[in-house]
Amino acid sequence: MAIDTNLAEEVAELEVHARAAARDVLASGAEGAERAHAWSEPMARAFAELGTRGLWVPADCGGDDDLVAAVVAVEAFATGDAGGLLGADRPGPAAGVLRVLPDRGRARALAEAALDGGTMLATALIDAVDDVAAGFRVPWAPGVEVPHALVVAATDGVAVVDGGGLAAEPASASALWASGGVALQVVDGDAIARHPLDADDALVARAVPRLWAGAVLCGVGQAAVDYAVAYGRERIVFGLPVLGHQANAFDVAWATATLEAARTGLRAAACHLAAGRAADGGWLATLAWLEARDAGLRATDLGVQMLGGHGYIHDHPAQRWYREARMLVLLFGGADAALDDLADRALDAPDPLVA
């Protein structure tokens, strides 16, 4: 027992490798992948070779069960290209449901199917698990093929919905196209399984998607800041580099700080969840998700602004990050579901470091 936020050595190494893959392979392929609506083969291979998908998966489902490493890795990949991650990083967001699904045999089967890559899990957040039957909509299902199964995280439980016969329709996203670009309209929610859960466990199923999307937002935001820094060190305006002007430099400092704040919160939440502290981790993941939303929006706005008009045109990736962040913040119930989950707990929220 200790309080120590330093990453374990092997996780720090993983971050270095994932960052390298992001820089060397994903970043250069990102623009093409957006046009092609899919990652190129080298991008998919670079991602797969690091073998990070199993990090999300509980041990009893055959996974490596290391949420901190999973969050670190997905952020690192996202600095290269976020567009294809929703498709590639399976089960990713769905892993929350896998952690708490009472039927462990089903959890294992779902996880194995996802890890095989032949199928995937889409994740939806809805209010009440009984509402599954009323139908719902899952945006950005990656890949055109309809998923094997959808997992659904409600405030009071989880459900698994049969993917067979679901209608896929084109989505109108402005970003994340490399994950496919279709939406699934679930009309009558044919639930294979429906499990009520206590509030803490139900929150875990909702918290993991927030960790995932929050980490992607941090990666996208960091990419935008890094690019703006490189540009702003060279480009001269009013006789100085853009970032030699103090107001710009300070904006970069603040954007960096808020990304760091979100990142620190997400990793700590992952640490709590990994240690089985459902209430602590679910609460903090939801707070950190809101922080990541704000940080990602700010950083990607800065990423355009520091380039001026050049940031607004397709010659530079700044516009892509701006678009991506504004789609990512809407994922998994966006702010609304998070605010609801937090307000429900605000009077007796956990505070693990206060003792």
Next chain:
Amino acid sequence: MAIDTNLAEEVAELEVHARAAARDVLASGAEGAERAHAWSEPMARAFAELGTRGLWVPADCGGDDDLVAAVVAVEAFATGDAGGLLGADRPGPAAGVLRVLPDRGRARALAEAALDGGTMLATALIDAVDDVAAGFRVPWAPGVEVPHALVVAATDGVAVVDGGGLAAEPASASALWASGGVALQVVDGDAIARHPLDADDALVARAVPRLWAGAVLCGVGQAAVDYAVAYGRERIVFGLPVLGHQANAFDVAWATATLEAARTGLRAAACHLAAGRAADGGWLATLAWLEARDAGLRATDLGVQMLGGHGYIHDHPAQRWYREARMLVLLFGGADAALDDLADRALDAPDPLVA
């Protein structure tokens, strides 16, 4: 009929005179007035000589009925000293009720009593006019003597409450002491009169206090920025004046812009109300009040920050403005009542300049 936001010539002149009185008399007396819990005689005289109190009062109550001029003047005075204004500027916030009170004879009597200066009107905002009987609390009643009458603005009407026999108790304010510093606990709300009103008129009674307090916030914020500018032009840090550092200069620019935004909104709202456009004016006054709250908080925080440690000690007025702003934002229902009023109207709010 026209759209023209330029101030009438006589109002612009009034602003110049009020600013001069603020600079020459109120500002220098402010610190002493805070300690004395009252304006000095010269301060009270300088205020009275400009004769702006009647501007708030409807013509049929014997007033000059010029809300735009009233808002302009109170902001100008507040740049000198906000502390005593709540006591001096009678009926000020209470004028909203005077405008809509169906019993015009009573309105006239109340206004005359307030203008005489021998008594005053306190103003409270409550939810429903029938709740008067349940008791409520009025902070910062100016002067130790118990007011003649309280006017109450609810979402559905207005009431007048007898001031006789009310219990006054010391308040624990951290600012605005020059207005007295007691609170009135109205235990059983002995209503002299209680009038239901339609939503638009009821909002007028709530909007005028927001104009008043919003204008005071703008004045306090502007004073803080002006002082910081004077200081920051002279004080050298890292080889340049404080405001030669771009990030500081840009923060001043933004603080100035948000004050200007709030000011413009408040004046426009006063213009609508003065022209009898209750719905337009009430809605905009409430929006502008929220803007003024944010602008006042930002500007007075900046006012301390630009002085560094010197801003935090009583050698400089920056700390007083910081405290005052943080009390002013709580007046008249603060953000909560405003958000409620706005949300109630959000689906079909007026938009007078859009046609």
Next chain:
Amino acid sequence: MELELDRSTREAIETIRGLGREHLRPLGMEADRLERPIPPDHEFFQMLVRAGYMERGPRSLDAAGGLDDAAAGDGRRTGRAVRNVLVSEEGAYWDRGALVTLPGPGLGGPPVASMGTPEQKARFLGMFATRERPLWAAFAMTEPGAGSDVARIQTRAREDGDEWVLTGQKMFSSNSARAAWVVVWATVDPDAGRNGHRAFVVERGTPGFEVLRVEHKMGVRAYETASFALDDCRVPAANLLGGEAYYAGRANRGFGGAMATFNATRPVVAVHAVGIARAAHDHARDFVRDEVPSHAARRRRRALERLADIRRGIEIGRLLCVHAAALVDAGTPNGREAATAKMYAPPIARRAIETAADILGEVGVLRDRYLEKLVRDVKMLDIGEGTQQVQRRIVARHVIGSDIVR
């Protein structure tokens, strides 16, 4: 102070509203989807010109200041600058990209109106008093190496007998590939900084004027944003804006002319952001009214508060733009106020639209391209016509002093 719409302003707003509903929005959506500007030979433009739109409305001859000064505000009716702000907001509400394609002098108009000789005004603005064919003009300051720092432009102007020879490159110039003429800012001496600035009217077809490319923008795609080269491009001396006399007076006259132009156009560009935000608001308001079920009381209430928050930015932002324009109508300097409006409205509008997206949520936003398009469109307004940073610098120099703020 008066805030009641007069009949003629109201009619002008309603006219652009009809146009917007029927044409600007569908054309803007189509251009966004096709990722290319509305072509200049589109039938829409012919229709507009026949109906007289090139004389009135946003970006028209009238908006540029017209051929006379009769329409300035006199306190009894709405002034031309204020009216143009309100009409421009309405245009941007329907589609800011399509609005900018409206034929007329556009941003080229104000410098000609404010700096031009009577002959130049008659020649270059007068041509828009036609119902024959659509015409555009353009304004070109930005260069590959000089964005915010306009004093740093490198395009050279060299006098050669009765002509000026222009050499350089311009970019991010709206409508310049289709323009009948472009106001080009150049320098007679790069080492002289702003002192060397001169403005020229370069007419379409002048040898040496070559369009390099039309930019692929993230948003506001309906209008073309183009780069062009000036390669020993010879313009007659008569095309030096204001004539030699204009620059012979005090220093920085050319640069000052550009700045004065910005003071006139910034409230209009700023209010475009307000218009876009209002479009997002109305979209979100309809969503709340029609699709957030009343049994979802908490979400509905939160959405209503968010709608109010969006409206706050819209209404206050608009008032700042109106006020900056009202000063123009009153003949009062408005440098600080124009910069304030342009500083304030775009970022507030962007956040308002992001809030609208939060109201709709992923399902609502993804159903059509509309709101996500607005998110992309609005960002342009914090960059074009002077970035956020440029505006802050201007305001800071006014408030703090140009001796302290460099």
Next chain:
Amino acid sequence: MELELDRSTREAIETIRGLGREHLRPLGMEADRLERPIPPDHEFFQMLVRAGYMERGPRSLDAAGGLDDAAAGDGRRTGRAVRNVLVSEEGAYWDRGALVTLPGPGLGGPPVASMGTPEQKARFLGMFATRERPLWAAFAMTEPGAGSDVARIQTRAREDGDEWVLTGQKMFSSNSARAAWVVVWATVDPDAGRNGHRAFVVERGTPGFEVLRVEHKMGVRAYETASFALDDCRVPAANLLGGEAYYAGRANRGFGGAMATFNATRPVVAVHAVGIARAAHDHARDFVRDEVPSHAARRRRRALERLADIRRGIEIGRLLCVHAAALVDAGTPNGREAATAKMYAPPIARRAIETAADILGEVGVLRDRYLEKLVRDVKMLDIGEGTQQVQRRIVARHVIGSDIVR
């Protein structure tokens, strides 16, 4: 990464919690009301010292780094720096002003611990290993003419035989009027900038050391913030911190020592803001729980969302402080992270407290002085130990490069 409180850290927090509830908060409220610091001869301090508080807890010998390095984190138990952050937050939760009065080396400790010779550590830190009487130490960098720009200090240090002669004036130095010794930063050559910096331990009673005044602060009034003069104040050569050898190595060694001290103390000062915000949160939470009637469903729900928003700033801010300290425990450079925590936590905490005031409203805030006191207290944290602007500059230099960011 591990986030589970070990028993000894939990006990340390609980100890300060008991002290805080019983003493720090009431003393802090009283000092605020009386507008003067808790006097050094207050019985409270005697009690503390007898109970051994000067050796452990925030601002103690242990917090300064102790006399040995045994307590550094080893990945299996919580490191000393992290523990000090968590304990300090708890202290500030009860009263930040009173916390800073706790006897011990305080901010004087870290420079002695990091720069001092073994003899100096034994002499100046060792004295705190007593249960006899309360002792304080202090840190003095800021001068009337040098705040954020610490390189610009003018206090002169002149060598004279076996002594150094100090001349100058220091201000905003916590506890310096009651301190047994003060670490005074001076320069041997004002023209040499940071290169000329030296640190001296000036002991109480040294002739020429004269307290000028105790500041009248807006908040955190329980501790004294004092100015003092050094008038040909002679200190023995043995009081030059680190000895001559320390400064003889690479350039800027003295300035670097000050900066290293800041890197150690900033996470602690930053977490004070978190503690104050948490106090405001709990006050507002209790108000919502006990006094917002359940039939006021809308207001209650809004208040709950605001509470969550406050918590977000608290928990994320705390984690940044913890992380900056965890790097200290791991022996990793933490300049960027310490500045990040100090940049982030104070303004977020201020806004959190303003939000708490919105929850309580005028009636709730005015009922007692508590929340409005926190509003005043928290502002200090965005100024002391390096302003917001100083932190942004540090982070910008790390992220962008010190070649670009001056």
